[in-house]
Amino acid sequence: MQIILAPDSFKGSLSSPDVGAAIKKGVEAAVPEASVKVMPLADGGEGTVDALVRGTNGSFFKTAVQGPLGERVEATWGILGDGKTAVIEMAEASGLPLVEKNRLNPLQASTYGTGQLIETALDHGCTKVILGIGGSATNDGGAGMASALGIQFLDKNGEELPAGGESLLYLDQIVTDNLDPRLQQTEIMVACDVTNPLCGPNGASEIYGPQKGAAPDMIKTLDKALLHYANMIKEQLSINIIDVPGSGAAGGLGGGLLAFLNGELRPGIDIVLEVIEIEKELQRADLVITGEGKTDKQTTFGKAPMGVGQRAQRTRIPVICISGSLAHGYEQLEKHGIQACFSILDEPKTLEEAMNETDRLIEETVRNVMNVYRL
Template structure:
């Protein structure tokens, strides 16, 4: 039997490559005749670089940048030399996990560090830049990113505007005279599964800024800033960002990058599945084992796992789902291509214990699946 093991990460517990390894190890212990291929997946958020590196190879490039609060840190991106492609994970330099809960401040944070990663990739000779925008701590619409690339932002008194989300309302004009000429030679894309608009009730500030430390007053101010800045960008670049799906991703980074980098916005799920050749691997597989930390109603709403399940159904490859917690068994039963779905938890236990035991529990689940499949 040819088995493709292709899970997402188990969030807060185990990265996708390790999820693959634990399932594979357990399965082969009880079903040694199985032929297992592993394909760790990611959704464009934290951990995407490591997952892609485990599949595609490449090298990590580390450089000095600034974190969301302008402090010096080291961050890295993935360099694929064969295609001169830089894969840049926004969370590396501008991520929420870089801040303590007390430091979160959507009005005072910046994407400057992400822009510094892009600038380093341009200096390295990148012909393609892919920017994943999950897990950001910012709501500056790419103001910091643009500043790192030579854009300058001026207020009504011709004073430079520092690149933070709270200053979007101050910007009156954009100076492009010092922008890196290399940008014109590079193709860029933003990958995200967020389709929120730039501003408004379902925009970047109202939907995402609370988790980034914004209270109600700050959200109102940030949304007004995005609305105002959209007008400045329309005047400068001729782009109507409010009509661009995903422009609100990454605190408005989707829309900002569409202007500053001339980037397209692409489905993260589609891009990940395409670049990892998931369809080709499914063509030679008899069974797909996939899953993530939590399977619930959102799993079936066009995200990575839903796209993978649709791809498996297209190639008539049956699926087994493995997860930490299974919250929507009715949705599983509604998919005729899913043979079985199971949680790795043998009994109720505290979350901390479940997270700590995830490697062991995944290996055990692999053993149980191997015993079952070996009887077929």
């Protein structure tokens, strides 16, 4: 029996490689003769670098870059096994976890460090960059990222704008002459799982500003600044990013990547599954086990188990989903290639208790599921 294990992480508890290891133990306890292949997943957010680098036998790197508020941070990124594809999580350089809650300030937070990571990847000879853009602390439209790569944003006096989203209100000129020329030969794939436009009631500032520390008056300022920024890009570069789905991702970083790096915005799980070549593995599989921390209606909007189920469905391979918990809407996955879903909870317990023994709970649940499957 050929079994593929393709889980996402159980956020806050186990990484996707660790989840895969626990599932493998459960499978082998019940079906020791099975041939098991672990293919850890991520959907473009946290864990994407880890999953893709490990999944392709690549290499990890740490680089000192500028954090969201200008502080020095050590960011982890990787190069895939092909030696030419970099994988970067913007949250490593410009993410919410890097800023204490009482210091969050989207008016000044910058994506400059994300641009530094892209530049570092170019210095390592990479000609393709996979960039996960979830979890940002920023609302600068990617202007900081572009600045790190050579773009200049000037006010009416010819002075460079300070970092942050608020300063975009004073943008008068965009100078692209010094953009790193290596980017002309570099493919930028952006793992983007939201469809928010740049501005307006569903835009970056209105929807995601509050979690970054934006009060109502800040939200109005940031939205106005991004609208002006987009208008300047349209006027001076002839690129319209205002209403493009996903342009509002990561505080407008999606729009900045479109405008300055010709980035391609795609669902993160699609990128990940392509890179690890899961469809090739499915050709010889008898069963797939996927999983995530919580499975509910949101899973059907492009999360890892959904991506796995859809691809397995094409080749009629059964899929089982193992989850930390099941909530309303999980049953919809039956329409998308997942035959059964199981929660790992074995008795009433607190979330903290469950998270402290996730690996054991996964292993035991999978063992029981596989004992039934053998029948």
